Amino acid sequence: MSFELPQEVEETRKRARNFALREFTKELIEHFDETEEYPNEIRKKVFDAGFITIENPWNMLVTMEEFCRVDPGIGLSTLASVFGSEILLLYGTDEQKEKYLYPTLKGEKISAVAVTEPGAGSDVAGISSRIEKSEKGWILNGHKMFITNGTVADHYYLLARSAPPPSKEKRHHGLTLAIVERKWNGVNPVKLKGKLGMRATDTAEITFENVLVPNENIVGEKGKGFYIIMTFFNISRVYVAAQSVGTAQGILDLLLEYLAEKPASFREMEYVQFALAEISTLIEAARNITYKAAAKVFSFNPDPALTSMAKYYAAEVANQVANIAFKIVGMEASGSKLEKLYRDAKITEIWEGTSEIEKLVISRMILKKIQEVK
Ligand SMILES: Cc1cc2nc3c(=O)[nH]c(=O)nc-3n(C[C@H](O)[C@H](O)[C@H](O)COP(=O)(O)OP(=O)(O)OC[C@H]3O[C@@H](n4cnc5c(N)ncnc54)[C@H](O)[C@@H]3O)c2cc1C
The missing domain is CATH 1.10.540.10 (Acyl-CoA dehydrogenase/oxidase, N-terminal domain)
Structure with missing residues (x-):
């Protein structure tokens, strides 16, 4: 091994x-x-x-x-300019791949994933955007929020409700995934500014008013969009874990640069040494769990609990490391690159499933074991 x-x-x-x-x-x-x-x-x-x-x-x-x-x-x-590509790789038709996926992977187009709404983030099944069958195709009406690449993407992989849920327990049924082009009539993206961090990423609120979506732009089976999105999250979460590991490592790099400028007596202080040991151990553990989850995903044998553990743990580590580094550097961090990484780290605990949602995924899998031992 x-x-x-x-x-x-x-x-x-x-x-x-x-x-x-x-x-x-x-x-x-x-x-x-x-x-x-x-x-x-x-x-x-x-x-x-x-x-x-x-x-x-x-x-x-x-x-x-x-x-x-x-x-x-x-x-x-x-x-993330190719965000959502795995959706078409796994579920797209040859025509969808020709028109949207391959140009995106060549850098000729930009893609986005539009799931979150003003009233539904963690609760994906609670979205209220509607996509309804019409004579010419499908008609989309709805409102999406916090969409990365929202104003720069050529097309969105968008989740909307195509049929009412059959029961309270099956709220995730009746959701359909569609490819929607940004420049179509009725699509109105508005850039959101003033984010805490990750300000180089484009984030938008988008409204859709009577947007005509051709039949050939429906991805996978209609009504099964929830499963497609969850399969995608099980892949994309390992990239967020890698984002977190990289951010944490970048913070350690900055801390070492800072310590190199300080007298040896400062570096020899026990609290500084303990902090360095703690940070390095956290990063090493986060990297290892990320690679283990990625190894499963990339060999088409995903373990959703492990993927959620990696995403949850690595995100917590990025933020914890930022906190520890900030305490050592103190006021000198103000306005520095360390402050920027501190701000950038926060999003890892939010997108692709908040830490609480990852913990729910993990505990659901663990609780299944009760059935097995009974
Ligand atoms: C910069 C940025 C970019 C984003 N990019 C995209 C994108 O490209 N596409 C997209 O679709 N979305 C995107 N999002 C949205 C992101 O995925 C959501 O913000 C996230 O899923 C959380 O949803 P919410 O903000 O509605 O919070 P909520 O779901 O309202 O959660 C609020 C709080 O309640 C907690 N909570 C919620 N439900 C539970 C529960 N059942 N049990 C315990 N705690 C719970 C959450 O953990 C959180 O702490 C982006 C968000 C940001 C900030």
Whole structure:
């Protein structure tokens, strides 16, 4: 048994780190954090350098880690320009792949996943956007919230209700997934500004008014969209775990840079040494659980509880590490890159399932074991 990643993946890691150190300059990091613009030119360079690939998902995973280590905002927004691609890979028709997936994977289009609504975030089955059959196709009416890439995406993978739930217990039935283009009549995205962190990512509120969706844009079986989205989350959560590990590692890098400037007597203080030991141990554990969950997902043998553990744990670690580092650096962190990473870390506990939702997924799986031991 080996704990090493293949050499090809380690080489990608090195390339990703060098790329991020070269391209995500201090000036650009500050620029995108202040202006909240979408880093489109860097996104194109990321494609040209070949970092976005479906050939070997490990390459994307370590790239996510290394990019977020240097800057989570730019790193995530460039890699998430293909957000939701696994949905079409697994459930798309050949025509959908030709029209939407392959151009996205070549960097010619940007995609987004639109699930959350003003009244339904964690409660995915509670969404109220409606997609109804009409003579010419389907008619979509609804309201989506906090959609990453919302104003820059060419198309959204959108979940809406196509039939009333058959019962209270089966609220997740009757949801359908559709590909909706941003430029269609009736689609109105509005950029949300002033986020705490990850300000280089584009986030939007989107309304849909009588949008005509052609029949061929329905993904998978109608009424089964909930299962498609949950399958997708079981994949995307390992990338959020990698984002968290990278962010935590970036915070440790900054702390070491800070300590290098301090007298040896400061570094020798017990509380500083204990903090470094704690941070390194937390990161090592988060990285290991992330890779274990990813190994299952990437070999088509996902373990949803393990994936949720990785996402939950790595996100908690990113925030814990940010807290510990902040305490050591104190007021000097104010306005620094450490403060930025502290702000950027928070989202890992929220998107792709909050920490509470991940814990519910884990405990449901554990509770199933009671049935098995009975
Ligand atoms: C910057 C950003 C980008 C995002 N990008 C996207 C995107 O691209 N696409 C998309 O669809 N969504 C996106 N989201 C939405 C994100 O997935 C939701 O914010 C998240 O799922 C939580 O939903 P909510 O904000 O409605 O909070 P709520 O679901 O209202 O939760 C509020 C609090 O209650 C807790 N809670 C909720 N239900 C339970 C429960 N059953 N048991 C215990 N505790 C519970 C939560 O953990 C949380 O602490 C984004 C959000 C942000 C902030």
